[in-house]
Amino acid sequence: MAARPPAEEIIWMRPDRSRPAPRAALSREQIAAAALAVADAEGVDAVTMRRIARELGSGTMSLYRHVRTKDEVIDLIVDAALGEEDRPAGPSGDWRADLHRLAEAKRAVMLRHPWLARAAAGRPALGPNALASTEYALAALAGRGLAMEEAARVINTLNAFVTGFVQTEVEEAAWRRPPEEEGDGGGGDWRERTLPYLQQVLDSGRFPHFTRLVNEAEPYPDTGEAFAWQLRRVLDGLAAAVPE
Template sequence: MSGSGSGSTSSTGASDASDVLWLRPQRARRQPHVALSQDEIARVAVAIADAEGTDALTMRRIAQDLGCGTMSLYRHVRTKDEVFDLIVDTALGEVERPAAPSGDWLADLRQLAVAKRTVLLAHPWLARLLAGRPLVGPRALASTEYALRVVAELGLSMDDRVRVINTLHSFVNGFVQTEWEERTWRRPADEATGGGGAIDRDGDPADDWRARTLPYLRHVLDSGRYPYFSAMVDEATSHPDPEADFAWQLQRVLDGLATVVNG
């Protein structure tokens, strides 16, 4: 929820706040017929990251897609890490929330969690970049401010309010990151079999991962050494519904948070 932005330090050791990404003056582009701003840079960078991943986010590539020189880009963002800060903050601005909390804090936190998952699923790179990154951009701060308003009247200490919010965000971020990883390794089998890809005693490997792993899994299942794992393979849903799983787990998280508030 908190952290410090990047900035330059003078020879005397004093930090110049105006040089932080979010406070840096916006310079007009020399070609007046095409705008260049942090918002425009973010729009193009998000599109590249969505389509090709964050490895494709080089200053040269962003400048190329913007139709400007690389040096013009450096007037607005100076490092790749600042580009990451910019696209993370831009994406967090897409999380829908009401103008003010409803007064039902559990409902408000549920709505916030669902809205955040929607945005995380729209941007495959976002959950990973959020991990350990100080969220101090204007859109992130607006989101934090709203969440703090939701829990402001619960009679909790500030530390516990922060814990409530961070617990919710950690669950959503972790769930979606796992969801994306599972989509990635399941995708080839899904495309090949029209929705297959689960472990099956009699399944036929449809891709390299399954071809490599299925014989081993059959050995594990036939060994009798892992009866609970074998029962899970036989009895659990082969292709669980992520929407249902998210709703179930989110409710358990909210139930747990309610015990903190209600004592």
Template sequence: MATSGNPQPDSLWLRPQHPRRLPQVALSREEIARAALALADAEGTDAVTMRRIAKELGCGTMSLYRHVRTKDEVFDLMVDTAIAREERPEAPSGDWRADLRQLAVAKRAVLLRHPWLARLIAGRPVLGPGVLASTEFSLSVVAGLGLPMDEMVRIINTLNAFVNGFVQTEVEESAWRRPPAGRIPDPDPAHWHARVLPYLRHVMDSGEYPHFTRMVNEAESYPDRDADFAWQLARVLDGLSAVDPHRP
């Protein structure tokens, strides 16, 4: 049976916005994303539901479906909105290492601001304007090296994989050591240390693991994560320098 009009685009980013009619407060994708981000930051992504978002915005749940069709589209909005807040320069400086270093620091800052983001990004290819702007800037930084596009993509993917992996570990360790108020971790860090100490002493006294024993005795128990990030990022950039045809 024939239908009149054009079919609605499947892509969230191609569909037009549908602002709520006055005199009600304007409802937009930006408002939905802002409410969803606040929920996720406060309670985690499990708290992000259409019902909770509608409650935060003071509207009916069905009103949201004029803007987003599924919870996955809400997640896409959240990711894109968060990435759009990266503090990037307007244009590359010409020093690709310095620009990638600055970009990595900016990405880490955003991921730490939203502790759920690194995990969500890992499994979601998002093509919203915020992500596209970040990708475009990243590629423009290495465009002057004269490399094939596949190698340019590998450089950016290597940087992103390092930042995302570092922050995921950082976030999980922080949550384990210092859980949110009212939540006791499983296992509790203090109890875990008390339980593991006799075994740790047994391992060290055995003499079978001299390097591990030295690590326990000499390594910093609470290392400076900023310093660790800077050191590891420098090593990543050192490795990527191998593809620079202009290096001395």
């Protein structure tokens, strides 16, 4: 019955290119680890093939023995980061609590790696860790008489909301920060860059509701609380679709 490779190790998108390959000073894992470290320390834009190689003390082109393109490196570090998602081993029986916790865990991981939300949004979630997360969510919904297709929809809704939320959350946080110059004394933040334009917008009188929003809303909202609130609303909506 077409004996497939044993279950132990799944090689993310890479049918082995090295058949025996016991030697090899470089490995995909090392490359991924180095790239991940760089991304966390200096942002995903600092991740270049040359930089990874320098970090590993190897030649730039050597990396291509283990990785087809740079994009594959990004695939690797995205899934590696997703692997840090903190979730229990199995579902608790309370699907709503489980999915709530999962969403919070997803957000936490994406805040810990601010480049992650953007990077993950642009590629299929098929890495082992991404799959494990999906598997957990499906397990949380299992046994409730939901068709597989509907369970998938419930999870997709949640994922869309979470990645969408966190993406704007980190983007806004980065936007508030000054453009990252060497220890400048605090001058020149987002206010200076945007206030004149914003003022012009408000004074145009064309956006009265938006003007009220700017004037009345808390300028530094607690985004964690906002996330929890919105997540509850989404789960409320989904609850109607889940029997029991």
